Amino acid sequence: MGIGGSDMYRQQILDHYKNPRNYGELEDATFTHVGENPMCGDEITMDVVLDDEEEVIERVAFRGDGCAISQASASMLTQKLQGMTVEELAELDRDDVVDMLGVDISPMRIKCAVLAEKVAQDGADIYFGEKDLDKSSTEADE
Amino acid sequence: MGIGGSDMYRQQILDHYKNPRNYGELEDATFTHVGENPMCGDEITMDVVLDDEEEVIERVAFRGDGCAISQASASMLTQKLQGMTVEELAELDRDDVVDMLGVDISPMRIKCAVLAEKVAQDGADIYFGEKDLDKSSTEADE
């Protein structure tokens, strides 16, 4: 197989793309954040509800537009994040996203894959005051 | 032989370089003009005396500094110009200069070879008002 290609488009990814989980808005979101890949036009908004101690992620929803990789990744991430701690979210990296997707992501598509993860992390960072509030929108850069 | 090289340095050229003819100044010059090859540092000043009708070149002298090709070419030109008409001077071109030198001039040295001819021509043009007087000094550009 080549570096890229439809190996990426396994049933699970297509399923999440066509039937995104947790798609929509959470009115009681603790924080909301939006991000995009300017070059691709992918865009994702994530709503996250934390528990009262603000330590554990209770519910997540997303909405957005873009390629199958970015949208499926967001959909799968909403499931994965449920029940995770904020600390665990902060530690997620590119490898975790690729593991979650369960396919090889070609180097040129990795930005699409990690967008949702970045949006969730930046949203949390901004909420907890660790990031410049100016940075009102996230750009995937790896 | 290569394109360039000591084929250029035949006895005649070396002789004119070492013993330049008509080297010096003409106090009664009808016109005087100076020119240079900025890249090479060659510099030549030519004094020309015309006859009373201002048609025929009576005497020529030059002075200057530079490589053997530029200086020998100037020396030989002072001889060649003697007795020529101003019109004939205007018609001289690069081929005439190469003929006069009697050797193949490498393309990268042609500027050195034609400098003196350009100086004489521009000097005449300026004197007869055919060239911008601003152009007070000549640059070989071929």
Added chain:
Amino acid sequence: MGHSESTLLDVERIREDFPILQREFDGQRLVYLDNGATSQTPEPVVECIADYYRTTNANVHRGLHQLSQEASIAYEEAHDRVAEFVGASGGREEIVFTKNTTESENLVAYAWGLNELGPEDEVVLTEMEHHASLVTWQQIAKRTGATCKYIRIEDDGTLDMDHARECITDDTQMVSAVHVSNTLGTINPVSELADIAHDHGAYMFVDGAQSVPTRPVDVEAIDADFLAFSGHKMMGPTGIGVLYGKKHILAEMEPYLYGGEMIKKVTYEDATWNDLPWKFEAGTPPICQGIALAEACDYLDDIGMDRVRRHENDLAQYALEQLEATGDVETYGPPAGTERGGLVAFNLESVHAHDLSSILNDSAVAIRAGDHCTQPLHDKLGVAASARASFYVYNTREEVDKLVAAIDDARQLFA
């Protein structure tokens, strides 16, 4: 190579000069349809490059030794060859070698625009400009206080020439238009635009990045004041671009990059400038790339640029018909039947262009997906991205069929 009198291209013979076209991925032969981004390089050009380094390599202009003389003459004559290729009768003095089309645009924007534009002035562009001219003029305008205006596009992907006549006024100093759109395939009436520009005393800059490689272009017939194009899109190497400029305009322009070769005299206090075109080629130029570009011009002229043009249009029309026949593919630009550049941008209804490109890659079909450096045009078209198949002399109708079949695979996968 030598081509017969026939007006058709001998594609099989041409393909032999491009070893890269024999590459296989997973047993499938490469179908290279990304020529609008960069063209492949024929053996004579590759050999010219290797020969240069093996036999002639030296710095130019000033060396008096044999190698430098050979390299200098070849490099200088490459300017003449390129001048001839685009009909510039002024020869080398009208041809500046840059690194790409983008730098050619920036050269004029910096050397002319930054010095000449002011708050009263206007630069007129088209809505289909590539970022190379759009961003450049937009930013130089911002710095000088000048205004950018954009000539509207009609629904069929052609320029609204009435709007062009409205936009271009006596305040207009520069009109910059893409000759062949790299997204729509539209062939713009640049000669007519040049007339309008000149009527108002403005300069005409033609972005020839997609036209010079694919059709006969004659700067003097167009009456363009400037023309920019890239070597890598016309079978030449990367790292070389061209700026054609009318001699009297280039002569009056301030220099752009400063350094060696572009000067005449330098003191610690000031400097004077070299003759054309060297005044605009500071430092050691792309010597090998310039020489190889001249070789690419030979290769293309040997095929015949009119043959190239017809082949381009033929494949584009065929692709357009095949794609439109599917029913769920939207194509952009002039409709089938109107001559266009050899490219078609499109979107498959159910599949994002990036996914489509990734899936096509599985069938070894190489297309481009994205905004093709025309983001504002894509915004106007209402899409974030599109897929684009772009053809060159070595492409065939069979390859278009493979493209269409691979699109069908994607359609099935996402169904």
Added chain:
Amino acid sequence: MGHSESTLLDVERIREDFPILQREFDGQRLVYLDNGATSQTPEPVVECIADYYRTTNANVHRGLHQLSQEASIAYEEAHDRVAEFVGASGGREEIVFTKNTTESENLVAYAWGLNELGPEDEVVLTEMEHHASLVTWQQIAKRTGATCKYIRIEDDGTLDMDHARECITDDTQMVSAVHVSNTLGTINPVSELADIAHDHGAYMFVDGAQSVPTRPVDVEAIDADFLAFSGHKMMGPTGIGVLYGKKHILAEMEPYLYGGEMIKKVTYEDATWNDLPWKFEAGTPPICQGIALAEACDYLDDIGMDRVRRHENDLAQYALEQLEATGDVETYGPPAGTERGGLVAFNLESVHAHDLSSILNDSAVAIRAGDHCTQPLHDKLGVAASARASFYVYNTREEVDKLVAAIDDARQLFA
């Protein structure tokens, strides 16, 4: 290639990689001593270039197809490789590919200088600057009202460091100095200059055109803010140069060339910029040339840059001794015994440098004659031109002997 543990170069083995060195003119083997102008290109680099066009050629960054991915990865990794070569721990984000050293200087002069300099500001250069930095900063200073100052040279060709400390003041915004002089061979204390510059809040720009090819250079050890060099002087192709810049400085700098690849978002009204280093690489970059430059770095590292340095100095010392022994040759720069770059500029009393070079060419000895793009320095030395022999790893003492013998021929001819 692989070199033994010995500290000496295996010159014969190296020469096998350079077919051009086998060229003969009139039955005489080429003696190429013009490496300061451009170096020759070893087979691994030539093959890397040809391979690129035969197997990988595609546009970079955005293509999702296989070829584009291969080309993109190779091109991006070339930045990392070059970063490693000069000790830039920030990797690709600190390495911008330009077309040559000259453009690297202009990039900073335009993107930083034009925006940041004003009438109160000073740029400090040295009297031995190459036109690439001298003319660039002089002209950008003229446009911004800033002042240029020149650090004096001592009689032995070294910088007067007391004068450096006088010149560099709190008004100084930029110090730009050549690392190894291409005329004098002097190795300047750029790290000391950087310290002085930084004490006054100024940036330090190092012109590494002659140092990076010939010795180990570590930007972080020098603490240079910028470093510029050219591929064609270090066994790489023409058409590629490098600008190293500290990441935080590059990040804050305005862009330079506008166009595709360097943007993030574009509308008809405005644009935002891409991440480092792409923000400074507008349009299709010199893809093949960047990849080949990385190959050249491999080739040089395989020899070992410290070995290169010693070989350079050894030949320069030997040439200096031989030339001075003749009695009628004036050499410039530090005297024999002081380490220098691998070059010697000189004049034979009775023969103009241009004539000398033409005559040497008859013995197939290739040297440069002229002002070597240091006109003001030549004025200071009181000569219009000089001859220059410059060495690289494939040169030998025997070749220096041939140079000296050929000079004797000229001496006889003009006697």
